[in-house]
Amino acid sequence: MKVLVPVKRVVDYNVKVRVKSDNTGVELANIKMSMNPFDEIAVEEAIRLKEKGIATEVVVVSVGVQQCTETLRTALAMGADRGILVQTDVTTESLAVAKVLAGIVAEEAPGLVILGKQAIDDDANQTGQMLAGLLGWAQGTFASKLDPQGETVNVTREIDGGLETVALKMPAIVTTDLRLNEPRYASLPNIMKAKSKPIANKTPADYGVDMTPRLTTLKVTEPAKRQAGIKVKSVDELVAKLKEMGAVA
Amino acid sequence: MSTLVLAEHDNVDLKDATLATITAATQLGGDVHVLVAGSGCGSVAEAAAKVAGVAKVLVADDAAYGAALPENLAPLIAGLMAGYDAFVAPATSRGKNVAPRVAAALDVAQISEILSVEGPDTFTRPIYAGNAIATVKSSDAKKVITVRGTAFAKAATSGGSASVEAVSGAGSAGTSSFVGAELTKSARPELTAAKIIVSGGRALGSSDKFHEYIDPLADKLGAAVGASRAAVDAGYAPNDYQVGQTGKIVAPELYVAVGISGAIQHLAGMKDSKIIVAINKDEEAPIFQVADVGLVGDLFTLVPELTGKL
Numbered sequence: 001m002k003v004l005v006p007v008k009r010v011v012d013y014n015v016k017v018r019v020k021s022d023n024t025g026v027e028l029a030n031i032k033m034s035m036n037p038f039d040e041i042a043v044e045e046a047i048r049l050k051e052k053g054i055a056t057e058v059v060v061v062s063v064g065v066q067q068c069t070e071t072l073r074t075a076l077a078m079g080a081d082r083g084i085l086v087q088t089d090v091t092t093e094s095l096a097v098a099k100v101l102a103g104i105v106a107e108e109a110p111g112l113v114i115l116g117k118q119a120i121d122d123d124a125n126q127t128g129q130m131l132a133g134l135l136g137w138a139q140g141t142f143a144s145k146l147d148p149q150g151e152t153v154n155v156t157r158e159i160d161g162g163l164e165t166v167a168l169k170m171p172a173i174v175t176t177d178l179r180l181n182e183p184r185y186a187s188l189p190n191i192m193k194a195k196s197k198p199i200a201n202k203t204p205a206d207y208g209v210d211m212t213p214r215l216t217t218l219k220v221t222e223p224a225k226r227q228a229g230i231k232v233k234s235v236d237e238l239v240a241k242l243k244e245m246g247a248v249a
Numbered sequence: 250m251s252t253l254v255l256a257e258h259d260n261v262d263l264k265d266a267t268l269a270t271i272t273a274a275t276q277l278g279g280d281v282h283v284l285v286a287g288s289g290c291g292s293v294a295e296a297a298a299k300v301a302g303v304a305k306v307l308v309a310d311d312a313a314y315g316a317a318l319p320e321n322l323a324p325l326i327a328g329l330m331a332g333y334d335a336f337v338a339p340a341t342s343r344g345k346n347v348a349p350r351v352a353a354a355l356d357v358a359q360i361s362e363i364l365s366v367e368g369p370d371t372f373t374r375p376i377y378a379g380n381a382i383a384t385v386k387s388s389d390a391k392k393v394i395t396v397r398g399t400a401f402a403k404a405a406t407s408g409g410s411a412s413v414e415a416v417s418g419a420g421s422a423g424t425s426s427f428v429g430a431e432l433t434k435s436a437r438p439e440l441t442a443a444k445i446i447v448s449g450g451r452a453l454g455s456s457d458k459f460h461e462y463i464d465p466l467a468d469k470l471g472a473a474v475g476a477s478r479a480a481v482d483a484g485y486a487p488n489d490y491q492v493g494q495t496g497k498i499v500a501p502e503l504y505v506a507v508g509i510s511g512a513i514q515h516l517a518g519m520k521d522s523k524i525i526v527a528i529n530k531d532e533e534a535p536i537f538q539v540a541d542v543g544l545v546g547d548l549f550t551l552v553p554e555l556t557g558k559l
């Protein structure tokens with residue numbers, strides 16, 4: 001079984017982004033970019049399935065600008081086998097990305113597609129579900145455990161009230177939550193090895209997908225800022241302050 | 250203009266998340282209908298019909314919809330959407346699971362976690378962990394939207410008298426089944442609905458200590474309990490306690506952060522709380538930059554003292 005893992009290049013999670021002064025977006029010049037953390041978890045899970053002999057090949061794909069190649073190389077250094085770059089300079093909206101991925105699925109016929117539950121830049125939390133909808137496949141979103149058993153995969157999901165397990169007929173879509181695994185760091189030899197792993201170059205047109213955005217961003221603004229308050233010196237002072245603010249009776 | 254709202258429920262009770270979603274739907278203008286899809290969910294439909302602002306309740310009562318499997322729900326909703334201009338779901342784990350699938354079926358973009366309705370096709374939504382707010386305009390004929398519950402007032406649970414109509418769909422798609430659930434049992438208020446939240450971080454050090462120090466303070470305040478990702482990852486608290494960008498978004502009257510540093514991802518989930526109190530031994534901890542009242546010191550002595558003095 002082949003496993004397909006879409007990986008997105010996003011602003012590193014440690015960066016606190018700033019809104020541009022002309023309100024057209026956020027400042028992205030000279031900012032550290034990394035693989036979306038949820039996608040690292042997805043790549044790790046796919047590699048573990050291969051190490052367990054369940055997966056035969058791990059294919060990673062990224063949709064976006066030329067520099068997404070770096071994101072693919074990171075995945076290859078972790079242990080993925082080959083990459084596909086679908087290059088476009090257009091803003092990638094989830095629906096268009098899902099359509100590109102559906103095209104790749106048609107060519108590659110994976111048994112599982114493992115995506116991140118959300119990309120930490122847009123926090124859209126849609127792509128996996130949209131892909132599942134386009135393909136008519138079952139989906140296990142927000143996965144904290146994944147257990148393939150022959151023709152089905154059992155997925156334990158992190159939901160609002162706790163955990164839930166669903167059984168999905170394969171091929172299926174899984175999106176990762178934080179507790180699924182702890183992604184490995186690529187070792188130096190593997191980083192070197194990744195340089196010679198193949199990356200195919202494609203465009204959305206190869207899959208017949210029109211990337212034209214459906215949403216226009218009219219403006220991007222800063223959220224209301226919170227003022228830092230006061231520091232109190234003792235519990236007594238804290239209790240008094242809380243009473244004064246009407247926070248406790 | 251007419252809007253279909255997805256009801257959040259457990260086949261017995263209508264959940265509060267639905268009420269904020271109905272308010273958002275009302276702001277789109279036009280009729281608001283609510284879909285109650287479930288199994289043996291008559292009491293939910295009755296409750297939904299009483300909510301102010303709802304014109305009609307559609308009930309799809311079928312075993313296939315009991316566990317809200319998106320494979321079964323999405324075709325039902327997409328079918329009903331022939332008669333609506335917008336589909337609005339709460340940004341709960343359920344809403345997030347099914348709405349994008351509906352959007353794909355309708356070939357439209359989804360607008361995720363809206364904070365406000367600026368016009369029938371224009372919305373604001375948070376990006377980059379809430380460090381920026383984008384105003385987006387949709388060019389799609391039909392809208393698919395999820396709603397951040399903390400950003401909208403709850404519609405009143407009485408005063409409405411909607412008609413109730415049974416609808417049916419194709420039932421089971423046959424691709425998925427529900428195996429079981431392990432729900433966190435707690436007598437405390439639900440995190441996203443609580444007026445007061447006490448959250449614990451990595452500093453608690455173990456599950457035992459988490460309970461020993463956080464629980465009594467929460468009980469004293471009648472508060473819900475939350476946690477940072479670090480505390481959840483380490484197994485001090487269950488996954489559904491996680492507050493933050495990738496956990497639950499909360500905005501209580503009072504949020505008490507105990508032994509939490511205040512990482513961007515945590516702040517994204519709680520910085521709209523009315524009053525924030527932080528207890529941390531590091532006076533430089535970023536949590537103090539958003540706290541209304543900060544207390545620097547060792548939680549293991551301060552928290553029991555606070556619990557005693559409240």
Ligand SMILES: Cc1cc2nc3c(=O)[nH]c(=O)nc-3n(C[C@H](O)[C@H](O)[C@H](O)COP(=O)(O)OP(=O)(O)OC[C@H]3O[C@@H](n4cnc5c(N)ncnc54)[C@H](O)[C@@H]3O)c2cc1C
Pocket residue numbers: 005006007008009036038039061062063064091092093094095097114115116117118119120121122123124125126127128215217220358359360361374376383385
């Ligand atoms: C200010 C602003 C606001 C926006 N608002 C919206 C909006 O409301 N709705 C909307 O649909 N779009 C919006 N966009 C478009 C945006 O560019 C996103 O790219 C789009 O939403 C994709 O979603 P995501 O990556 O956040 O997807 P998610 O669904 O959060 O991503 C989940 C997973 O999908 C996979 N994935 C996503 N994108 C790629 C990719 N390019 N290559 C490979 N794998 C990928 C990854 O595995 C990822 O973990 C907005 C853009 C901007 C700049």
Ligand SMILES: Cc1cc2nc3c(=O)[nH]c(=O)nc-3n(C[C@H](O)[C@H](O)[C@H](O)COP(=O)(O)OP(=O)(O)OC[C@H]3O[C@@H](n4cnc5c(N)ncnc54)[C@H](O)[C@@H]3O)c2cc1C
Pocket residue numbers: 013037038120449450451452476477478479480491492493494495496497507508509510511512513514515518528529530531534546547548549
């Ligand atoms: C993709 C991604 C998503 C994430 N999503 C979330 C999310 O949704 N929610 C979230 O919370 N985090 C999230 N994180 C993690 C986040 O970046 C931080 O790592 C996390 O919030 C830290 O938790 P903490 O504050 O409990 O731990 P730490 O940062 O370790 O802070 C512990 C604090 O306790 C204080 N302390 C220690 N001992 C004592 C004592 N005895 N008395 C008083 N104070 C003490 C310390 O001074 C310190 O400030 C995410 C990270 C990533 C990469």
